[in-house]
Amino acid sequence: MNAFDLAALHPRLPSPVEPVEDERFTRHGVRLLLKRDDLIHQDLPGNKWRKLAPNLPAAAGRPVLTFGGAYSNHLRATAAAGRLLGFPTIGVVRGEELAGRPLNPSLARCAADGMRLRFVDRATYRRRADPQVLAELLTELPSEYGDCYVVPEGGSNEAAVRGCAELGRELHGVADVVAVACGTGGTLAGLAAGLAPGQRALGMAVLKGGFLAGDVRDLQKSAFGRPAGDWSLDDRFHFGGYARTTPALDAFAEDFEARHGLPVERLYVAKMLYGLVALADEGAFPPGTALAAVITGSG
Known part of the structure; x- marks a missing residue:
């Protein structure tokens, strides 16, 4: 598929x-x-299908990088799409990960579906549309992720x-x-x-x-x-x-x-x-x- x-x-x-x-x-x-x-x-x-469906053909199987909060339904749907359709996903999550604390159920589902989670502080997250911030996030990814297709927060x-x-x-x-x-x-x-x-x-x-x-x-x-x-x-x-x-x-x-x-x-x-x-x-x-x-x- x-x-x-x-x-x-x-x-x-x-x-x-x-x-x-x-x-x-x-x-x-x-x-x-x-x-x-x-x-x-x-x-x-719901709207997660309606938003993702027109974006995925443009991604053409490339890794999809997107953004959301710690309880984002959009992150969960993107991760599920990656599992079902066989492409890698990266979720940039608003807020720093708490060391030693388990993921909440939403993020745990994302991880179980294969999404790579990248936590950023709120100040950085607010600048997510800044080309420099985005370039830094992409540079930090392992080489196997290659060229990513970027979908904005909420898929909008x-x-x-x-x-x-x-x-x-x-x-x-x-x-x-x-x-x-x-x-x-x-x-x-x-x-x-x-x-x-x-x-x-x-x-x-x-x-x-x-x-x-x-x-x-x-x-x-x-x-x-x-x-x-x-x-x-x-x-x-x-x-x-x-x-x-x-x-x-x-x-x-x-x-x-x-x-x-x-x-x-x-x-x-x-x-x-x-x-x-x-x-x-x-x-x-x-x-x-x-x-x-x-x-x-x-x-």
Whole structure:
């Protein structure tokens, strides 16, 4: 198998849309739909598939170097793709490794899938796009890694954004508003571009900082040459920042799982769903709205 054999992975596309009955929405006249992107592939679910699939042919079997935090779903998906398709992977991880401490479950899965992990301090990580920093990282790799194909943090580049536009096209005529959790903004940028006129994309930021809107605009300009689609961001439901949760969020996720029999990933999906319930209570969705929530899965 090589990096062009993506069809051999048997992705489930388009992913199904499941209507669910939830009185927290129905009492406001809102119909909730779940776009089950988590069912695309066991190891490469949701937006991770949609972002990686258009990048891997460009890698053409070369080692793939990419970036992420210690709990990055993108790193896990890239490592899994490398194992399944037979190419080396390198993950540059934000934060210094603690000597003598075991890897967390996310990074342990990356290592088990063959990913070479390179820990860098946060100051260096912030400069990851600097050509000098990147050149130094590449120089430190053993010679067998050769020429690497570099994918940015979260997989969000021009190819990934165009890949995520297909998500929007799959939802034509299905929903008035489509919500997705946002880390780097690539999925929202593509989703909004793929939706039909009259549909709106809603991004729920899972990290604090308030900078994602500019990133989404920049990604759309790179991918399409212009702003695309009707979209907005809500950054009130990050629960303290990336990879952070609270007892209240955990309780909400457990309740949603019990109501609907759906595994709810905590770092992205739970925050989005919690935010949608709050927005429904605020009257953000007019009665009669069909609201689709993209379930991206855990990666």
